[in-house]
Amino acid sequence: MNLLAFLFIVTSLVTFVAGQLFLKRAMDSTTKIDGSRRRLIGLLAAGIFLMTISFFLTLGLLQRFDLSYLYPFQGLSVIIISFSAAIVLREKLTLQLTIGALLISIGIVLVSLS
Amino acid sequence: MENRPSGWRDPRLQLALSVLCVLASELLLKRGASETASGTAWSWTGINSLASPLVWWGILFVIASFLSWLYVLKYIPLTIAFPLSRVVDVLVPLSCWIFLGETISARRWCGIALVVIGLAVVAKPVARLEERL
Numbered sequence: 064m065n066l067l068a069f070l071f072i073v074t075s076l077v078t079f080v081a082g083q084l085f086l087k088r089a090m091d092s093t094t095k096i097d098g099s100r101r102r103l104i105g106l107l108a109a110g111i112f113l114m115t116i117s118f119f120l121t122l123g124l125l126q127r128f129d130l131s132y133l134y135p136f137q138g139l140s141v142i143i144i145s146f147s148a149a150i151v152l153r154e155k156l157t158l159q160l161t162i163g164a165l166l167i168s169i170g171i172v173l174v175s176l177s
Numbered sequence: 178m179e180n181r182p183s184g185w186r187d188p189r190l191q192l193a194l195s196v197l198c199v200l201a202s203e204l205l206l207k208r209g210a211s212e213t214a215s216g217t218a219w220s221w222t223g224i225n226s227l228a229s230p231l232v233w234w235g236i237l238f239v240i241a242s243f244l245s246w247l248y249v250l251k252y253i254p255l256t257i258a259f260p261l262s263r264v265v266d267v268l269v270p271l272s273c274w275i276f277l278g279e280t281i282s283a284r285r286w287c288g289i290a291l292v293v294i295g296l297a298v299v300a301k302p303v304a305r306l307e308e309r310l
Contacts, residue, residue, distance in 0.1 A: 083255065090250040118239070122223025122232070125210035134266070141260050148255035156256050159298060164260045166295030171266045173288025 068127070072136050075120035080143050082113030084151050091152075138171030188252040191245040192261060198242030199265045200272070205235035260299045267292050 089106035092099075124133055145164040149156035184190075209231030210223070217225070226232045249258050267289050273279040281289070 083259065086247060087250050087255045090247055093251060114243075119223040122206065122210050122226045124223075125207055126214040126223070126226065137263075137266070141263050144259045145256045148259070152255065154254045154256045159301065160256050160260075163295045163298030164256070166291050166298060167260050167263055167266075168295075170288045170291030170293075170295055171263060173291060174266060174270055174285050176284060176288075 068124070071120055071124055072133070075117045075124065076136055076140060076143070078113045078120070079117040079140060080147055082110045082117060083144055084147060085110030085113060087148065087152060132175075134175030135172045138168045138175065141171065142168040186248075188249050192249045192253070192258065195242045195245035195249060196262055196265050196268070198238045198245065199262070200268050202235045202238035202242060203265070203269065205231050205238065209233075209235055257299055261296060263292070264296055267296075 085106050089103055089110055092103050092106060121133070142164050145156060145160065148154045182188075206226075209229035210226045212229045212231065213226045215225060246262070249262075270279075270281060270285060270289065274281050
């Protein structure tokens with residue numbers, strides 16, 4: 064794997080994670096009484112924009128690599144999203160959830176390696 | 178987690194629907210992207226894959242999964258919903274095994290087992306919250 068490919072993989076991962084955080088925040092705002100419509104639309108738009116970038120970068124990567132090669136990075140997204148949701152969104156991350164996320168991440172990597 | 182609606186509006190059902198749409202979209206997108214592989218500089222952006230009808234079908238499923246997913250996010254924390262959504266990583270190899278007759282190596286079976294155990298661990302708090310409602 065060359066440096067360029069690595070850069071694209073990392074960018075697609077980062078935009079995906081950030082997009083998910085924006086979307087979650089957008090949907091959280093719908094359950095709040097003081098949540099304004101403008102805030103919802105702004106957060107949704109940011110989330111969709113980031114997910115779209117990630118989507119096209121992934122398509123570009125899929126043209127060059129097998130799904131099985133790109134999958135370990137998707138596996139990493141589980142543990143990255145769990146931690147970033149705990150830090151950025153202040154969601155409760157229990158030991159049980161951490162262990163579960165770790166098992167899923169390792170499992171996905173194993174599935175894709177073979 | 179607030180009071181959750183039942184039936185079609187049950188977030189767990191929507192999560193399952195979202196996962197099935199992701200499964201369909203991944204298979205379509207991979208086939209579509211391979212069809213349009215060209216190796217030019219622009220193709221790094223993936224935009225030239227839009228030439229394949231399979232990619233457009235894939236996008237349709239992506240949009241469907243996205244709408245269900247937004248609904249899920251309204252009710253379930255990301256730390257629970259996202260790991261659960263990765264059940265798709267087990268469904269892809271399993272569907273290849275069942276429908277395409279592909280073999281699954283011992284290492285891959287171990288991975289599948291780990292993901293399933295992980296899913297059970299993550300799903301447990303959801304079940305407990307359910308009882309409290």
